[in-house]
Amino acid sequence: MVTIRHETREDIDGIRAVNEAAFDTNAEAQLVDNLRQSNANVISLVAEQDQQIVGHILFTRVTIEPDNSSFNALALAPLSVLPQYQNQAIGSALVRKGLQIAQKAGYSNVIVLGHPAYYKRFGFVPAEKYQIHCPYQVPPETFMVKPLIPNALDDITGMVLYHPLFSNM
Numbered sequence: 001m002v003t004i005r006h007e008t009r010e011d012i013d014g015i016r017a018v019n020e021a022a023f024d025t026n027a028e029a030q031l032v033d034n035l036r037q038s039n040a041n042v043i044s045l046v047a048e049q050d051q052q053i054v055g056h057i058l059f060t061r062v063t064i065e066p067d068n069s070s071f072n073a074l075a076l077a078p079l080s081v082l083p084q085y086q087n088q089a090i091g092s093a094l095v096r097k098g099l100q101i102a103q104k105a106g107y108s109n110v111i112v113l114g115h116p117a118y119y120k121r122f123g124f125v126p127a128e129k130y131q132i133h134c135p136y137q138v139p140p141e142t143f144m145v146k147p148l149i150p151n152a153l154d155d156i157t158g159m160v161l162y163h164p165l166f167s168n169m
């Protein structure tokens with residue numbers, strides 16, 4: 001039985017281990033640690049099973065250039081599940097819980113850079129549908145957004161800006 005809950009201080013090593021195992025390099029694990037140290041983590045959830053951290057999801061603030069205070073948005077990144085626990089709906093549970101918490105907290109949008117086939121099941125749509133642009137050179141369909149309130153992006157135009165630590169990736 002998997003439990004999804006907020007990160008605590010005791011989870012830090014487990015989160016690092018999950019990110020190191022899920023990704024090809026330690027870059028994501030280091031990014032998560034650096035973001036935490038910079039107090040950039042807005043929502044950080046873990047999936048716990050049998051007293052082990054088996055999954056992790058992080059949401060940090062993004063802004064837009066030119067600045068627009070109506071763009072009250074989070075970026076979902078990274079998301080990771082230990083290889084031996086993948087394809088058991090743990091990633092999905094982390095995404096759904098995170099989106100629910102973000103919506104309750106009053107955020108209007110969540111941005112993600114990832115696999116369209118995976119994220120569209122949660123209601124993410126290509127951001128190119130709107131007037132918001134990705135700061136990185138990526139295939140356009142991989143930059144997605146999920147509005148959490150109706151018409152959240154109607155009057156928003158510009159370049160989405162991630163926390164500067166993402167630029168080191």
Ligand SMILES: CC(C)(COP(=O)(O)OP(=O)(O)OC[C@H]1O[C@@H](n2cnc3c(N)ncnc32)[C@H](O)[C@@H]1OP(=O)(O)O)[C@@H](O)C(=O)NCCC(=O)NCCS
Pocket residue numbers: 022023078079080081082085086087088089090091092093113114115117118
């Ligand atoms: C991506 C990841 C978090 C998904 O977690 P998970 O617990 O395995 O996912 P779920 O069990 O909720 O969902 C499984 C579905 O995701 C799909 N999926 C898994 N990894 C995928 C990927 N990299 N690209 C596209 N689809 C993927 C599976 O094919 C499966 O599809 P189906 O439901 O149509 O059969 C996990 O595979 C992982 O940690 N991967 C390595 C790190 C990574 O790439 N993170 C994502 C960065 S965008």
